[in-house]
Amino acid sequence: MDNKDKPLVTVADIFGTMESRVNPEGVQGVTANYGYIITGEGGGEWTVSVNNGDVEVKNGIHKPQVTTTCAAEDWIAITLGKLDGMSAFTSGKLKVEGDLGLLGKAAKFFHKYTPPVPEVTVADIFGTMESRVNPDGVKGITANYGYVITGDGGGEWTVCVADGTVKVKEGLHDPKVTTTCQDEDWIAITLGKLDGMTAFSSGKLKVDGDLGLLGPATKFFKKYVPASGMEEEVGEELIVLKQILSLPQKFSTGKVMGKFLNALKDKKILANKCPKCGRLQLPPREVCAICVVRADQWVEVGPEGSIATPDIAYYASPDPLTGESRETPYCSAHFLLDGCKDHETLWHELKDEDLPKAKKGVRVRPVWNEERIGAITDIKYFEVID
Amino acid sequence: MARKVGICAIAQTTYEKNKWGARFQEMALEVLESIQQQTGVDFSETGITMSISVSDDVFDARTISDNAMTDVLGAHLGCEEKIAQEGIQALYYGLAAIQSGHEDVVLIVGHCKESQGKSRNMVTHLAFDPFFTRPVGLDFCAAAGLQAQAYAMKSGIGDEELARIVVRSSENAVKNPMLPEAKKLTMKEVMASPMIADPIRALHAYPVSDGAVGMLLVAEDRVKEFTDTPVWIKGVGNCMDSFFMGDRNLASNFALKKAAQIAYKRAGIDNPGKAFDIIEVSDQYAYQQPMWMEGLGIIDDGKGNEWIKKDGPQKNNVNISGGTLAGSPLLLGGLVRAAEAAIQLKGEAGDRQVANAKTALAHGVMGPAGQFHSIAVLERG
16 A cells, blocks of 8 residues: 555455445345454454345444454455465455355355555646656756646646756746647546547647657656556566466367266266276276286276365466456365276265365265256266265 | 497387377377387386386377376386477486386387367467467478478578478388378479478478387397397487577587487497488478488588489488478477388398398477477497
């Protein structure tokens, strides 16, 4: 926070804007009270009451099923995406009491919080000019530049350039060239939202006097950054090139993987068997890796089985091309399907709602998609058999 | 004196534009099974103890591409090493592992499915840096265009001579059972094919190819267990030139000359112009065949054009297999050249057999416009 007098992002603002940021899909079907104890300066206590689609944010703690405790600065950092919620949890910066499982859903309750936009004023633009002088840009130039900015937020200024030094004075003082412009247009030009040349040719910006002086003026100052200081800092010679590596591919399944995937369309799970050691492979592959012989026998297994090793993943790698990532947390598990033994397991996922029941030995069955295309995702997930 | 290393078996799949019915593992497995069938080798303590794979992460669209191959390399619970460079380097690795005394029996299996990515040129485009060369548009084909121009200025080679190289390659290719899609081309067809990077025409470039190739390398004292007709690796030499092509004289063959010098010294070759009965060079583009022959010192510098005009390739037994130009995947070109040379030396080349072939040279190239060269000198046992 560069604006030290009055931080723009406050915990109160984060909670205060929650009701306006509700994501209807995220809260659908959820009914629970979430308590928040935000400690330190700027903190407070809030309860987010979710009632099947309705969200109410109240001051104070009111019968929460789960309560999150966190320092104000950390909560702000988490909200702005500067601190990862899960690392805050594992490092102890964020503490949770009550039903932990409810928190996974909370990540999807609200649309992204955007800090209030700081107001850019014409006075601030002129007021910061002396601190933004670009020495190379003003070298060798001596002239007074007058500015008449009209509108409520306007005023008159003179930028006095004298061979390398710059003074900005209020009022007009012997300008060699005078620029007249509406306050909102001047702000837009300064922020780069309106092109100066376009403004000139469309009549939004008028110039009296020595027009030729204006060209050099575009290089007098470094970029104006609004007071919030939210802009990313980039070193002058360090350029970051952002690109997506994209190379469309078509992957052949081959006969063995193809047979396995095709069987999923008929809700069948096929393993292949090594003729030498009798080991099953899921998914099937051409050879038994241990015996280095073709595993050419086929066995239908499952579809029911039990959990062998469950794990909860709290993050997901985004797809390199779409940037989209799956929902988190999710339970990734090895399942030992009926007919398989030892570590002849199939890796898939367990239904979200069954997360609390994810234990070794628990019986499961696959839930199939209505439309099956011959992909491992034809199995939506496995679910616990109650 | 280090013990000799013999190539005891060679196996290849066919090379086709699109092996859509197979995943990489199936192509590699075909090669492994053939090698086992030829030699009876297994993965016991007296069998293969080291597997060397050749593959590329971007072509396979998989990070650390060799990890997915262990089943079909017999490398499961064993030693595996990968060549990310041109496949002929696998001979060098295998040679080093055996000569060191660490290994006796080494398996090499390379695979590449150029058809998997939407465009082979997109893959080689990614070989360049993102700030300078990529935005301008370079890939290996465009890079070859620059080199072809530089070489044409030096040697005077023109459209007709380049077409001659392609036509001869196609005539040899139809005799090679590993190239079922090969067709005889005419001068007219080649010279009418579209220009892709002047002076390179579409038919001057090797076709998109899928396939796999492998060999069994064995220490001298154990060769008899696996074959009666070993082919000895007499010497390998390689050399890497600058990545930025602006740093190079593109027509100079600098890296190739150095690689050849090293290989000849190790193999005891004094007169390369007369030493070889079989020469297999990696001609990904037609102009490269005479140019590499100059770099190898088999013909005089700058005389490649005259050599083509005087039917030199036929007299020198260059690329009797059809060469890379007839279709070998990018990573495997040099390894396939070595395989073809070894098949000739073993006397197993069928219709394309050269009588009494005793000494052969195999050449591999990788990187833009011949950045990296590797040469192996082979000899009949």
